[in-house]
Amino acid sequence: MNSIGAPEPVVLTEVGTKEVVLALDDNQVAALRAADLVTVRRAAGGQWKLKAGRKVGAIRIGNIEIEVTPKVGVANMLFFLGYAAHPGFRPEDVAGIPTAGLWPALATSLIRHTRRAIASGPLRGYATVDDALPLVRGRIRFGDHLAGRPGIPLPIEVQYDEYSKDIPENRIMRTAVRRMLAVPRLRPADQADLTELDARLAGVTVLPPGTPPPVWHTSRLNARYDPALRLSELILQHCSADPGAGPHTIAAFVVNMEKVFEAFIGAALREALSAYPGHTETPAKDALDAGQAIRIEPDVLHIINGQPAAVFDAKYKIEPGTGKPTNPDIYQMLAYCTALNLRIGWIIYAEGTEPPTTWRIRNSGTTIGYRPLNLRQPPHQLLKDVQYFADSAMRKAAPLRHHA
Template identity: 80%
Template sequence: MNTSATPGSIVLTEVGSKAVVLALDDHQVAALRAADLVTVSPAVDGRWKIKAGRKVGAIRVGNLEVEVTPKVGLANLLFFLGYAANPGFRPEDVAGVPTAGLWPALATSLIRHTRRALASGPLHGYATVEDALPLVRGRIRFGDHAAARPGVQLPIEVRYDDYSNDIPENRLLRTAVQRMLTVPRLREADQSDLIELDARLAGVRVLPQGAPLPVWRPSRLNARYAPALRLSELILRHCSADPGAGRYAIAAFVVNMEKVFEAFIGVALREALSSYGGHTETPGKWPLDVGQSIRIEPDVLHLVDGRPVAVFDAKYKIEPRAAKPTNPDVYQMLAYCTALNLRSGWILYAQGTEPPTTWRIRNTDTTIGYRPLNLRQPPEQLLNDVNLLAGLAMHEAAVPLQHPA
């Protein structure tokens, strides 16, 4: 179904059948294609057709806003993203997010967690500073001084530890707050709250766009920061902003749901399988042939004492009439089981339309299990389903539980 529209706010659904036709200039077309959130193809009368695929998120290009909503819901999407990057990410980190748009959901969640983090004031700590000073403080950087000022005594290149609020945790928070101030569709109250939080972090350096995120380690001292830090990392990894270096101001948050599903399942299974010893590869890498010229890469491969014991493959198929096992998927898993010398393998579908099924392959001892996962259910229940599947797979592989999950 095609719908004609004028530039403004357009909302599409992931893998939906709806397409919007509207007039765009060359800069808007180029920006939409670069963001790769939607497909943009020529229509009639010089207009362009915009259609959603398996990527979700939002983009603003000048006065044009396009949002593709995930079928799993915003809260679950944010949880999958956060958990895949850090299993310490908890469902409550994104609990209660608004459902009316990605930008308000991110802003409201960031405000709530950052306000709690700063309730007792910003954290302070010792940070290493490299500077040029008119006096000696800390250690002199002789090599840097000789290179920068040969024959000149002052100022002196030094390195010292300074006790301040300019630490990795606060840099993450302030950069995320400032990034959110560039996105569209924020309520005035949210903008005011973000400005207030930014002021409370005055003196903290803001990370440049694309800069590596600073490393922080959970501790007793920064425990109250943890939810805000996890959400800040999520925002900074996926949210980009151009305040208008080109013709239009651009803000974008784009994620590939197929990759999100595979990454989430990989981490969730790795955590569940850790109770059985060994190690988990995501993806696994193993030769298919004797000459080792052909490689297989199942999404999740668990090994104990260097021997494969369980294999899983995740399939993100949520289109109507497509979310059920296909012959190629089963053939692929049979090849995995044969090369790995396993008696069973598991195919995990997102939102399957068929009940759980197990196939016994003729003339072999191999069974292949199909398990649909309901990605719309609460994260705790989904993680529980993954734990149960891991336990079933390891039971069939006759690997005993080493310690309580």
């Protein structure tokens, strides 16, 4: 919860040059290093220098709060996260969320989707219950009864199905609501809305910290839950709120944008290529040499009739001066094309600063294509651009040569 008179958060920008100097105790330093949101270096006078890298998010440790804002914006970051995990995640799922502050953005979006999901009441379903009762209900668990109560007739260890709202979907949503209630900087209105949603899900089990979310499957019955569940799973995966090892409570939401970008490109290209014959591997695993000793792992490889047809690699290089292809990136793609017997390979750069380019490699017949992707544009346009990349690749797909 928020504390009255809490200091303003320290706000840094992803891969920015700004450093801040703070007085931190040993527990705060240890927690910051464990979260790995910022780099922490000792400064003069017993203070510490903090600087942002390619991870974004927010962390509160006691009365210290640090936020690293993504260059692509909070809404797009959440879209990348959601789409990478579930291509059914839609652009409108992150539309209209606040642009200032990660915690308000997460809270507002979760409130909106959860409220919509349970507008007509929480879903109910049959859940399996293990219990000890004074009478038989359902099936007797003979093994458990004999192990726990040998020679004692009552209570009886039983298992039965109960029609209730304590089902996987509601457990995921209520746990996400509880997790958000523990984070800092929530507006009073958001706290009130989350408390109301928690009350509407009363009786639903809250998952203990570290417990994997239960498995659920999209169906006609839970279709209205889908956006809320996708967002709830993101919160459970990336957001933690714990007492902490020292005297401080800790709340954190940390994501690695380089990994997020690679996963998003993989999911988006897999969807874009699904209209073509064959299948897509993200990432692909192969070898550069005939003896299979030198491994290669392209981010995306489309295969038709058992043969590679198109290869892509995603590069998240958004530091100042790094938005253009480097020789090592081109050498890497040339190695992929050579090993996979492809005439052309594609490098997709996040926030690329150069226009689309191709290089014809001397004495090889191989072409390397560079394509920048503007990550700040609306999600629907991003997906259109990825579809364009996929279509271009498939139009030009051809083997380099026949194997001997």
